[in-house]
Amino acid sequence: MAEDQQGVARAGGPRKVRRAVAMLLVAGLAATCGARMPSAAGPGWHSPGLVGGGGWPFAGVPLNPDDEDGAAYLPGSSVVLLRDGRVRLVPLGGETAVTVPASDPRVAQAVRSDRRWLARGTVPGRTPLDREMAERALLDLRLLTRPNGASLASWYGPWRYAWPRDAAFAAAAFAVTGHAHEARQVLRFLESVQTDDGRWAARYHPDGRAVTDGRAPQLDSLGWVVWASWLVHTQDPARTGRQPELWRMVARAADRMARSLDSEGLPPPSSDYFERSPSTEQDPDSPTLGVVGPMLAGLRAAAALARERGDEQRELRWQEAARRLSDAVARRFAPYGYPRSPIRGGRMDTSVTFVAPPFAPQDPGVDAAVLNAAARLRLPNGGVLPGEKWAGNRTVAWTPETAMFALAAASAGRTDEARARLDWLARHRTSLGALPEKVDAKGRQAGVAPLGWTAALVLLTLTALDRPLPVPPP
Structure with a gap:
């Protein structure tokens, strides 16, 4: 299923990319069901996780706790889908996270890259x-x-x-x-x-x-x-x-x-x-x-x-x-x-x-x-x-x-x-x-x-x- 979704994203066209992202989100929410914990407003260290991208160097930037409600990683990646449907990632070669529409080609590129890296090893x-x-x-x-x-x-x-x-x-x-x-x-x-x-x-x-x-x-x-x-x-x-x-x-x-x-x-x-x-x-x-x-x-x-x-x-x-x-x-x-x-x-x-x-x-x-x-x-x-x-x-x-x-x-x-x-x-x-x-x-x-x-x-x-x-x- 993952390869099919990647193929859709590669095929081009905003509508197909949005559809692929939506499918990824559904899978992501299913995968993390039951693994969530209550949010806690905390001191400066508080973050629900790192935002990344699919390219070298692998830069990680913390997600602001204000953005965690309804957010989820696209499965097999460090790319974050926000509640409003936009996507946050660190572009290839960058050190700063950007928020882009789901149709941005960098989204599918980053997800593919992360998945390829995972596939080079094993997930126990x-x-x-x-x-x-x-x-x-x-x-x-x-x-x-x-x-x-x-x-x-x-x-x-x-x-x-x-x-x-x-x-x-x-x-x-x-x-x-x-x-x-x-x-x-x-x-x-x-x-x-x-x-x-x-x-x-x-x-x-x-x-x-x-x-x-x-x-x-x-x-x-x-x-x-x-x-x-x-x-x-x-x-x-x-x-x-x-x-x-x-x-x-x-x-x-x-x-x-x-x-x-x-x-x-x-x-x-x-x-x-x-x-x-x-x-x-x-x-x-x-x-x-x-x-x-x-x-x-x-x-x-x-x-x-x-x-x-x-x-x-x-x-x-x-x-x-x-x-x-x-x-x-x-x-x-x-x-x-x-x-x-x-x-x-x-x-x-x-x-x-x-x-x-x-x-x-x-x-x-x-x-x-x-x-x-x-x-x-x-x-x-x-x-x-x-x-x-x-x-x-x-x-x-x-x-x-x-x-x-x-x-x-x-x-x-x-x-x-x-x-x-x-x-x-x-x-x-x-x-x-x-x-x-x-x-x-x-x-x-x-x-x-x-x-x-x-x-x-x-x-x-x-x-x-x-x-x-x-x-x-x-």
């Missing part, structure tokens, strides 16, 4: 709602990724930066959905901004300049980037094997991780995805599971890459580092049920999923800890808090954390749980279907949308339900 999901959510997540990730490979967290000021952690997940999501070019572009950006000692700054401007706001490097990013590099390689080994700069990036990061381990096998304290000072933790002198989990996945992934390249010396070095770190996790975190800080009575948080599939082999003790953490963090609105005794608003659910538990469930074979969390995420998207950062107690958008990390995690979860994701070998 077993139900129409799954696939519609995945389609939107893919298109949003593309709009958030700049031509230089900088994958931005979102579009608004404090979010309009590239965090290595978030970017690593974007690369992974692009890879498992068949968009290898975009995955490699994200990794190339990360390679270009890596320091000689193997680390990354906490975040970067879209042009690659480090943000100098006093935040120290966050050691979990080393593990996440190396894990993502390995995952990208598993999906497209021929092409990544011809990119020596990606191997150099992995080697620098893996060596840094290995050198950072102390006599007990643990890295130093560092900020992680909570982005707060280690001094605020229950055990300020020890690393959190939010750092240890990604670093273990990264060292194992690096050893697997070295093995494939025939680099026995590095393989053995990184394997030994991974073994020491794994032993430290078993000794320091496992006895207490894998809390955030390795102490008796340690608080649970989402980082327990970082030592579960697809980041580590399945383990009954970890499975039990994941279920325990999910129960403790669950909110009445159905989402989860990032961690126990969260310092922020304790009635607001965070979508990346909810999606991380969904990914853990899908990767462990708990299909019903994964589906329930995905359904919750689908129900709490914006009126345009974008995944927001947060959801308040009344089910309303409470953070910027779209959020790239959540979009990537949803795509990984849907893929994991279709086929098992690879796990770095121990």
Whole structure:
């Protein structure tokens, strides 16, 4: 049906184009039925989603909340049909959105281009709602990724930066959905901004300049980037094997991780995805599971890459580092049920999923800890808090954390749980279907949308339900 509609649009003539657009609108409204959430007038970050176009560079401009009533994406695109029948898009090569009649030839051109890009990969999901959510997540990730490979967290000021952690997940999501070019572009950006000692700054401007706001490097990013590099390689080994700069990036990061381990096998304290000072933790002198989990996945992934390249010396070095770190996790975190800080009575948080599939082999003790953490963090609105005794608003659910538990469930074979969390995420998207950062107690958008990390995690979860994701070998 989609190809028939495109053919009508190509045939020319305002009447035929208007008819095609009308058909697209009906399909779009049907696809998003049940996936809408109440509109909430909010601060400057509020937007129901990004307006885009079909050409390179993929520019995303937020839709004004005043225009969201009755608006919908034309299916398979980032082009928005407004309530009055006009269309908003970013023309080919532009950076600013324009509003044009539905008969404008740029409308059909942009829709065709977006659909062709989607068709070059796969849209995961077993139900129409799954696939519609995945389609939107893919298109949003593309709009958030700049031509230089900088994958931005979102579009608004404090979010309009590239965090290595978030970017690593974007690369992974692009890879498992068949968009290898975009995955490699994200990794190339990360390679270009890596320091000689193997680390990354906490975040970067879209042009690659480090943000100098006093935040120290966050050691979990080393593990996440190396894990993502390995995952990208598993999906497209021929092409990544011809990119020596990606191997150099992995080697620098893996060596840094290995050198950072102390006599007990643990890295130093560092900020992680909570982005707060280690001094605020229950055990300020020890690393959190939010750092240890990604670093273990990264060292194992690096050893697997070295093995494939025939680099026995590095393989053995990184394997030994991974073994020491794994032993430290078993000794320091496992006895207490894998809390955030390795102490008796340690608080649970989402980082327990970082030592579960697809980041580590399945383990009954970890499975039990994941279920325990999910129960403790669950909110009445159905989402989860990032961690126990969260310092922020304790009635607001965070979508990346909810999606991380969904990914853990899908990767462990708990299909019903994964589906329930995905359904919750689908129900709490914006009126345009974008995944927001947060959801308040009344089910309303409470953070910027779209959020790239959540979009990537949803795509990984849907893929994991279709086929098992690879796990770095121990």
